[in-house]
Amino acid sequence: MASGVFDDILIQHLWSTEEFRNIFNDHNRLQKWYDFEAAFALEQGELGIIPKEAAADIAANCKISKIDVNAVAAEIRRIKHPLVPAVKAVQQLCKGDHGEYIHFGPTTQDVLDTAVMLQIKDAHALYLRDIKAIGNALVKLCEQHRDTPMVGRSHGVQALPITFGHKAAVWLSEMGRHYERMRQLEPRMFVGGMVGAVGTQASFGPKAKALEQGVMKRLGLGVADINWQPARDRFAEYVNVLGLISATLAKIANEIIILEHTEIGELYEPFSAGKVGSSTMPHKRNPSSCEAVVGASRAVRYNVAYMLESMLIEHERDGSAWRGEWKALPESCLITGGMLSIMKYVLSDLHVDVAGMRRNLDSLGGFLLSERVMFALSEKVGKQTAHDLVYEASMHGIENGISFEDALLQNPQVKKAMTLAEVKAVLDPTTYVGRAPEIVDEVLQQQRAAGWLN
Template sequence: MPATIFDSSVFRDLYTTEAMRAVWSDENRIQKYLDFEAALAKAQGRLGMIPKDAAAEIVRHCDAKKIDIAKLKAGTDKAGSPIIPLVKQLVALCRDGHGEWCHWGATTQDVTDTATVLQMREALDLVAQDIGAISGALAALAKKHRDTPMIGRSKLQQAVPITFGYKMATVLGAFERHKERLAQLKPRALTGEFGGAAGTLSSLGKDGLKVQAEMMKELKLRQPDISWHTIRDRVAEVGCFLGLVTGTCGKLALDVMLMMQTEVQEVAEPTGDGRGSSSTMPQKRNPVSSVLITTQTAMVKHHVAALLEAQIEDHERSAGRWEIEWIALPEIFLLSAGALSHTRALTGGLQVNAKRMRRNIDITNGLVMAEAVMMGLGPKMGRDRAHDVVYDVVSEVVKTGRPLIDLLAENAEIKKHAGRKALEKLTDPANYLGVAGKMVDRVLAGRKK
């Protein structure tokens, strides 16, 4: 009977994806254990360390479908790990005593860590696909709305105009950096483990590194320069990377929720039959993806902290903290997959209300252009004097509710330096966007397809 949010028949597709669930499933995990055993047998058979017939027989049975899960579960309950009971089943499957050569020189953690790396490889491929799709959707939004004015906000207050394309390009820039991070961490993270009892491969004598090299070629993993049983930076780095990725998803989701507020209405999540409806208020259209993204992001962050805790392990083989990874790492990937899936849907179908964006710029009767006016008058009046005069005019706008442009044009001191047409140019939001457009262009030009 499913108990967790990831396996719930009701909630599972809200919080993760079927593809990521398959990566971290019992079936795939067991197969990865067996992939290790098969690679070890092949390597040792080629090197003449075990009989070739034994190697072939072991490889023939490294199929998760041949494993009795009930027996494996019972054995795991006793041993505290599935590797010992798994190896026993594999030995029993092999004919003519060939199974006795199984797991030759390996230890439980070698199998578990390498299996985890193989799962991470599959999982990171899924993450890369989502990052690429999100980057593409953000690029399309940035390009389309390169010059669409909207208000920029500082401490939740209106600041100065920006463009919606600029806003999307800032997030796009982060996802492009995530692509770089992923490419950089893969060689470090996708490194196998085979060190034996204390990491020195002492049970294999002088041929230990040869076996290790052959194994990693078989598994298409990087060979470690030294065993890493209790040096967990590789796993922690992957977790931290996913914390960064989902953090960017969470930032975007928060902005979308704020822009979806009734009083703002600058964007809306993709629509659908019944999507975002309220159980009691027919008029409501609630954010759905954005809410889930922020939830998933928060949980990823806490699990990442657990992975960092798992780094602090004793001596050459740990008594306890290693097992933190068994819980935290799969859930980080599962939650990240959910956040990325929702972000992909959000960016791919985001509805943009450019008219409302312009209307929101104008709700202060032009006050958001006060800095632009001050900077425009500064060369003629001096910056400090321009600041004081415009400040006084702004105070009048607040008191009377009259448009900034009218009170500026009526001010006797300002009249000496700028007529109404010049002031209209200074108070036009389209003329105070700085180099937003050029920045958007730079981010788009720098994208790695």
């Protein structure tokens, strides 16, 4: 029976994807352990540390397809050790005494840390792919809605006009920085561990350095400068960046939810045929995909704190802190993968209600343009005086339920300073979006030049 959100077939699609579950599952974790053991044995064979025949036999049997995973798991529970049963399972498959040479020197954490790094590296490639896909979806929205006017809001209420392309460009720029962060951390992050019990490599003999370099080359990982079993900043940094990505995705999703409110009606997540919003209200078209992203992101952000706590290591190794990573790392990776997949779907087919955006620009009766009116008036009466006059007209109009145009023209000083045509011109919200279209162009140029969208 399923016991969690990742293996519950009814809801797992809201928390992860099959691609990421294929990376972070029991079988692949065990296979990554064996990938380390195989590479380690083969390199020891090349260096003459163990017989080549034994190395080849060990590598040939380090295959999950040959192992009874349930039996290994049962033995792990019995002896209370995470790796020894897996090692012995391969030993039993080897010919003669070849199995005696498996795991000839490393400590358990060497194997498990390196295996997790290999899993994350596989996931990392998918993250980059999906961030790029989201970036390209945002590029299309920027291009299509470069000049589409909409209400800009501050503190939850209408402020001044912007364009939807400008809003999408903010999202694009943010995702571009996340892509950059992911690429920048790669040389720091993707290293293996082969240091022995306390980090001195004493168990590997005089060829330890060459052995480590060879093993990591086989695994496609870099060589760490020193033991990182008591230095967990790499994993903590990675989850921190996943936390940043998840926060951005949740921010975008939450914005879509808000702008999909019936009273606003400017954006809508894709609605596929047969999608049901409510079991009792057939008319409902809920932003359920975006809601899933907002909810899932909270778990990643809490795991950021958990990973920072797991940096507190005692002495050269600490099992209690290490075990915290076993939960927070794969969980964060799975959830982030799921969020990226959902937002790729949402943003690639986002419905933009241009008419709804235009309608909302007029919903304040013109008061949205108070700043513009003030600056136009200041050319004739001075800025401070203009501010006072526009403030008086605004309060008069709002309190008496009349339009901003009427409120302005009822003020003798304003009417003396501005003609009716001038007032009407400055109250057109579609012509007061500042440099928004040009800013969109600049962001698109910068992001394309960065190369990550190719």
